[in-house]
Amino acid sequence: MFGNFDFDVIERSWVYLFQTGMAFTLELTALAMIGGIILGTLLAMMRLSSNRLISTAATTYVNLIRSVPLVLVIFWFYFLVPYIGAWLIGSSEPVRVGAFTSSLITFILFEAAYYCEIMRAGIQSIPRGQVWAGYALGMNYWQTMGTIVLPQAFRNMIPVLLTQTIVLFQDVSLVYVLSITDFVGAASKVAQRDGRLVEMYLFVAVVYFIICYALSWLVRRLQQRVAIIR
Secondary structure, three states: OOOOOOOHHHHHHHHHHHHHHHHHHHHHHHHHHHHHHHHHHHHHHHHOOOOHHHHHHHHHHHHHHHOOOHHHHHHHHHHHHHHHHHHHHOOOOOOOOOHHHHHHHHHHHHHHHHHHHHHHHHHHOOOHHHHHHHHHOOOOHHHHHHHHHHHHHHHHHHHHHHHHHHHHHHHHHHHHHHOOOOHHHHHHHHHHHHOOHHHHHHHHHHHHHHHHHHHHHHHHHHHHHHHHHO
């Protein structure tokens, strides 16, 4: 079955695959994770707000994003963001945003909906008495959330947040539809150039399996450690 395999194509191209493709994948994953967690935390606080208008707006956004396929959102923002940029600056022509910026905005907005639900569960896991204790010390809502509730919620939610980040790492491969050279895109270019589709896509699958399995193992260890501390 593997008699016709050309493993040399992997040896000839692995530097390009990792230095160009994987570097881009990791960069986009890290930036989208940071932006998604920040925006997701704000959305979680909005959903828990006593103001019905703010809560409804955040709930509508989260439910809307979570019900739309990611690949559709990628296409949506890729074509829409240039027009939004032109509208914001008053230009008559679409602004050149670029595939990277467009995909980064897409992943931040999309992942924020999922991080929001994780953070909301984390905030709700903190006993209500600690919020009242913050108020008793003279803190307002934002001071109580920032100094008492959110630090504990983040600690409790770290394993789940990292699990969602592993999913994000896998989802980044969808930028391939925008002809961006991520890890999958770089492998595809090599595969088409050398006519070795099976070898390259098998190599990509093995690399993703090793990375995701290792990260999942680390998350399980971290989850056990957090459970012991709790």
